[in-house]
Amino acid sequence: MRLEGQRESDNVEDRRAMGPQTAMAGGSVLTLVIVLVGMFFGVDPRLIMGFMQQAGPPPGAQAGPLPGQPGGPAPINDEGSKFVKIILAETEDVWSELFADMGKTYKQPILVIFSESTSSACGTGESAMGPFYCPGDQKVYIDLAFYDELAKKYNAPGDFAQAYVIAHEVGHHVQNLLGTSREVQRARQQASQKEGNRLSVKMELQADFLAGVWAHHAQRTKGILEEGDIEKGIRAASAIGDDTLQRRGQGYVVPDSFTHGTSEQRVKWFLKGFKTGRIGDGDTFNTPDL
Numbered sequence: 001m002r003l004e005g006q007r008e009s010d011n012v013e014d015r016r017a018m019g020p021q022t023a024m025a026g027g028s029v030l031t032l033v034i035v036l037v038g039m040f041f042g043v044d045p046r047l048i049m050g051f052m053q054q055a056g057p058p059p060g061a062q063a064g065p066l067p068g069q070p071g072g073p074a075p076i077n078d079e080g081s082k083f084v085k086i087i088l089a090e091t092e093d094v095w096s097e098l099f100a101d102m103g104k105t106y107k108q109p110i111l112v113i114f115s116e117s118t119s120s121a122c123g124t125g126e127s128a129m130g131p132f133y134c135p136g137d138q139k140v141y142i143d144l145a146f147y148d149e150l151a152k153k154y155n156a157p158g159d160f161a162q163a164y165v166i167a168h169e170v171g172h173h174v175q176n177l178l179g180t181s182r183e184v185q186r187a188r189q190q191a192s193q194k195e196g197n198r199l200s201v202k203m204e205l206q207a208d209f210l211a212g213v214w215a216h217h218a219q220r221t222k223g224i225l226e227e228g229d230i231e232k233g234i235r236a237a238s239a240i241g242d243d244t245l246q247r248r249g250q251g252y253v254v255p256d257s258f259t260h261g262t263s264e265q266r267v268k269w270f271l272k273g274f275k276t277g278r279i280g281d282g283d284t285f286n287t288p289d290l
């Protein structure tokens with residue numbers, strides 16, 4: 001990617017210097033939300049639910065001042081956080097413009113960089129869950145160690161693969177601002193498990209689509225992409241499809257249990273967004289055979 005000289009976002013909260021935090025915040029509804037929309041990387045919801053039920057506030061756990069605030073630790077200004085700040089700024093620029101085109105105001109999300117675990121309005125965020133978005137506090141959470149995993153375990157290295165991960169989570173924020181998340185959550189409450197999973201797949205594929213829409217406009221306005229970048233994004237989208245993950249994990253595939261979509265679907269929707277750049281083309285909910 002071509003990112004030299006690009007603006008860095010001020011909306012990044014670097015909690016790494018604070019170490020792991022396990023304090024619980026928020027209630028069971030939010031726990032559910034995190035299970036529904038938070039798992040970008042195919043973690044079994046039961047594992048997360050189980051963990052959330054066990055996790056209570058540890059004795060004496062109290063969030064201190066944030067890094068950069070008076071009395072708090074200094075933020076770590078490394079290459080990883082610089083990259084995240086630039087990509088987040090790119091999403092802010094694109095989405096502010098696209099929201100303005102719709103006559104709406106884009107409320108910028110906060111991106112939290114954490115190490116191992118951290119508290120959120122959706123409960124304790126754990127590195128093992130992968131990056132996630134919490135609608136309750138409108139923050140994206142990421143442990144940068146995930147990028148190593150993406151490169152080594154999922155064989156999807158490269159800066160655009162990493163940018164895609166952020167753009168996907170920001171896509172969930174866009175869904176939240178547009179009211180889609182709330183509608184889906186309401187529909188899920190009356191749906192069977194199978195139907196609920198289908199809704200979750202549609203939600204995830206739309207976030208992939210929105211990541212593509214972002215890439216389209218970031219390229220159009222600033223030319224951030226280099227040869228091979230889209231392929232890196234495709235490799236990331238494909239590596240983390242439910243079918244691929246299930247095949248790796250258990251050796252076979254059970255489509256009804258998908259919550260994120262197959263590798264092929266994820267790539268397809270990402271590319272669709274990248275090609276058209278139009279939000280209206282990403283109505284995964286009214287696409288019959290999904």
Ligand SMILES: [Zn+2]
Binds near residue numbers: 038039040
């Ligand atoms: Zn997602």
